[in-house]
Amino acid sequence: MIKDFANSKLEHTGFDPHSGSAYETVLTRDDFNNATQEITTWQGYEATPLHELKALADALEIDSIYYKDEGSRFNLGSFKALGGAYAGLKLVQRELSKRLDLKISTADIRAGKYKDDVAKITLVSATDGNHGRSLSWGAKMFGAPCKIYIHSEVSEGRAQSMRDLGADVIRIDGDYDASVDSARIDAEKNDWFVVSDTSWEGYTQPPVDVMAGYGVMTNEIVSQISVPPTHVFLQGGVGGLAAGVIASLRQHWEENSPRVIIVESELAACLYKSALADEIQTFEIEEETLMAGLSCGEPSELAWQILRENAQDFITMPEEIVAPAMRLLARPLGDDPKIVAGESAIAGLATLVSAASQKSMREALSLSARSRVLLIGSEGATDPEIYREIMAG
Numbered sequence: 001m002i003k004d005f006a007n008s009k010l011e012h013t014g015f016d017p018h019s020g021s022a023y024e025t026v027l028t029r030d031d032f033n034n035a036t037q038e039i040t041t042w043q044g045y046e047a048t049p050l051h052e053l054k055a056l057a058d059a060l061e062i063d064s065i066y067y068k069d070e071g072s073r074f075n076l077g078s079f080k081a082l083g084g085a086y087a088g089l090k091l092v093q094r095e096l097s098k099r100l101d102l103k104i105s106t107a108d109i110r111a112g113k114y115k116d117d118v119a120k121i122t123l124v125s126a127t128d129g130n131h132g133r134s135l136s137w138g139a140k141m142f143g144a145p146c147k148i149y150i151h152s153e154v155s156e157g158r159a160q161s162m163r164d165l166g167a168d169v170i171r172i173d174g175d176y177d178a179s180v181d182s183a184r185i186d187a188e189k190n191d192w193f194v195v196s197d198t199s200w201e202g203y204t205q206p207p208v209d210v211m212a213g214y215g216v217m218t219n220e221i222v223s224q225i226s227v228p229p230t231h232v233f234l235q236g237g238v239g240g241l242a243a244g245v246i247a248s249l250r251q252h253w254e255e256n257s258p259r260v261i262i263v264e265s266e267l268a269a270c271l272y273k274s275a276l277a278d279e280i281q282t283f284e285i286e287e288e289t290l291m292a293g294l295s296c297g298e299p300s301e302l303a304w305q306i307l308r309e310n311a312q313d314f315i316t317m318p319e320e321i322v323a324p325a326m327r328l329l330a331r332p333l334g335d336d337p338k339i340v341a342g343e344s345a346i347a348g349l350a351t352l353v354s355a356a357s358q359k360s361m362r363e364a365l366s367l368s369a370r371s372r373v374l375l376i377g378s379e380g381a382t383d384p385e386i387y388r389e390i391m392a393g
């Protein structure tokens with residue numbers, strides 16, 4: 001099985017991180033603590049498992065592999081459950097406090113104490129699936145109307161799962177970045193409130209809250225392993241997942257934090273391109289990657305501030321190793337656990353297996369028998385039909 005990965009072509013660039021403290025100023029300890037305190041009180045909260053893949057680590061001649069499996073998060077199928085719902089709630093809290101000139105708690109909002117006022121605050125976002133699902137679910141939990149913009153390639157299964165949560169789903173022509181623009185323009189026209197997982201000039205608070213929500217995941221990881229990993233492979237869309245994880249890991253482990261390797265599809269490599277130029281770049285997406293959650297052409301500005309100070313490597317991976325990596329988790333080596341992983345979950349794993357099987361990449365990333373690798377399995381089978389097709393392959 002591992003043979004599928006040995007000849008796949010990874011593009012790698014080493015990166016000399018800028019010095020700075022973005023990991024604790026862009027996202028502060030308070031941001032993370034507040035998010036964790038709130039989210040862990042929600043009904044259905046449970047830490048997701050951190051699986052050790054011993055047989056795979058042996059086969060790759062590295063010390064250990066830890067896979068954080070976000071498939072069961074709040075029954076929504078991905079880590080994104082932590083971000084959009086929380087950012088939506090914080091936005092409603094700020095807006096209500098302003099309108100009513102009162103300090104209003106999130107607990108009172110969730111309890112329905114201000115239900116008539118909340119019903120007048122419409123939340124809107126663009127999504128390729130998981131962020132919108134989180135926002136739709138949150139909006140339903142605290143009673144706000146929700147509009148979700150999707151692009152032409154978002155699968156009908158993913159669209160329906162948001163309708164099922166009560167969202168009004170609007171499909172536009174064009175790609176992800178076009179759906180972000182449409183959501184923004186319509187929000188302005190209609191006095192709706194954008195809850196985006198990506199930031200741009202002048203738009204920062206909801207993306208900060210989204211990334212702070214992701215810190216719940218890292219908070220769990222640091223209590224699930226005692227020794228810090230040496231490497232973490234983090235998949236990138238706009239970079240929010242990577243930035244949230246890096247910042248909270250570094251706040252916890254400081255100088256013992258792992259080497260950060262950012263992984264993207266070669267079809268949507270905006271962070272890789274930004275690393276090469278040492279400044280934010282747009283990547284023109286010509287073909288959609290199977291890893292729908294990673295199909296982003298523009299980095300989040302705030303996320304980039306954290307990445308540029310903390311990431312040592314940027315890698316792009318080819319499409320041909322997506323399905324084999326999903327199958328490797330579903331039909332594992334030896335006694336490793338069987339894991340249901342969606343397309344965007346496996347970018348780190350596919351890249352690790354591929355890199356560890358190639359001498360030059362092992363050297364470039366300093367992978368050895370002493371390496372302890374952390375991976376974020378960011379979603380389960382969020383589109384069951386696509387998952388079934390891939391498993392049948």
Ligand SMILES: Cc1ncc(COP(=O)(O)O)c(C=O)c1O
Binds near residue numbers: 079080237294296345
């Ligand atoms: C399952 C999954 N993994 C990873 C990502 C990438 O996250 P980000 O866009 O914050 O880099 C996404 C984004 O939608 C996702 O849905």
